[in-house]
Amino acid sequence: HEVADLKARDLQNSINLKSFVETEPVVVTTTVWQCCATTSSLASSSSSTYTSTEAPSSTTTTATTTSTTTTTTATSTTTTTTTTSTSSYVAPTTTTTATTTTTAAATTSSGVSADWTSTPSNGDYCTTGFGGRTAPTNTDSKIQYTGNVGNPWGSNIIEVAESEASQYKYVVQFNGSNTDKWTVAVWNKIGPDGKMTGWYGHSAVSFTIEVGEARYVAFDENSQGAWGAAAGDSLPTDKYGGYSCTWGEFDFGNAGNGEWSGWDVSAIQAQAAAQQVQGMSICSSLGADCSIISSGAVTVTNAYLQKDAGVDGIGGKAPAGAVRLITQLDYSD
Structure with missing residues (x-):
């Protein structure tokens, strides 16, 4: 399987950002399942509302030569993948029984999971706190592929309490530095402008x-x-206004690729801007499929440096299903 490619580096020789057609996202109406034991106050807090600082229009074209994203390429030896990049999107459908399945596996007496890495035994995952889903566009292109960016933009990504995390399908645990407070920002590959x-x-x-x-x-x-994550109260940026710290990149449940997921750590942006490479590790909750860059890029394991910008297949991957990732910030040897 070939996970949809997030790498803006692949645009360097073939895509001009100004050529993108600005279109409104297609909204797919879904039923929000009230399957959480409680409604997370975190999911409705200000931290879940997107913020933005518009990139200068005069640097949009230039940014294509420095702005870089990456993801993994999932492979399979038992199935063919010749048509996965053009698979049609199956819109979520509402059912009369969706709201009746609310019990998660490994629950306490209060109905809340005792372990954030567990999953609901019935396979029904919570969507409380998410906004509407947007249907994919540009499905015939790995680079320009646009998945679910949320309606409103960014509402496909929410912070949740540890006690509720197990009820969601794709969850990342962020672990702070041992020495300093850090700032973390999470964004969609496709911005609010499409x-x-x-x-x-x-x-x-x-x-x-x-x-x-x-x-x-x-x-x-x-x-x-x-x-992206960095010490202090904000993320560093390059001369074009793009985040230039170490990145953790994700592709969860890609609808154009059999719902495979992928992740990696990338220092491409930081090195391209000649700035500090922050340490970060991302592993599955089972301790496998790790992607690691230590502080200063002293150690690099299954992760992207600037020299790897033209390489595919680096990082971790998982077939369709729930994903639990553990991210350690300020990782060092």
């Missing part, structure tokens, strides 16, 4: 994570993008 500008000052979720603290972010189906 172009590949998600990392130019935009964020669907942002928060400050204290020393040793753990925070949880849930992602809706068919979401592609990245997060």
Whole structure:
């Protein structure tokens, strides 16, 4: 299987951002399942409302030579993938029974999961807190592929409490530095303008994570993008206004690729801007499929450096189903 490619680096020789057609996202009406034991106050907090600083229009074209995203290419030895990039989107449908299945696996007496890595035994995942889903566009292109960016934009990504995390399908645990508070911002690959500008000052979720603290972010189906993290109160940016720290990149439940998921750590943007490479590791909750860059890029494991910008298939991947990732910020050897 070939996970939809997030790499803006692939645009360097073939795509001009100004050529993108600005179209309104197609909204797919869905039923929001009230399957959570409680409605997360985090999901409705200000940290889940997207913020943005528009990238200067005069640098849009130039940005294509420096702005970089990556993801993994999932492969399979038992099936063919010749048509996955053009698979049609199956819109979620409402049912009369969806709201009746609310019990999650491994629950306490209060009905809340005792372990954030567990999953509902009946396979019904919570969508409380998410906005509407947008249908994919540009489905015949890995680079320009636009998945679910939420309606309103960014509402496909929410922060949730640890006690509720197990009820969501795609969840990332962020673990803070051992020495300093850090800022984390999470964004969609496709920005609010419908172009590949998600990392130019935009964020669907942002928060400050204290020393040793753990925070949880849930992602809706068919979401592609990245997060950045750095010490202090903001993320560094390059001369074009793009986030230039170490990135953690994601592709969850790609509808054009059999709902495969992929992730990786990338220092391409930081190195392209000649700025600090922050340490970060991303592993599945089972400790497998790790992608790691240590502080200063002293150690690099299954992750992207600037020299790897033309390489596919780096990072972790998982077939259709729930994903639980553990991200360690400020990772060092």
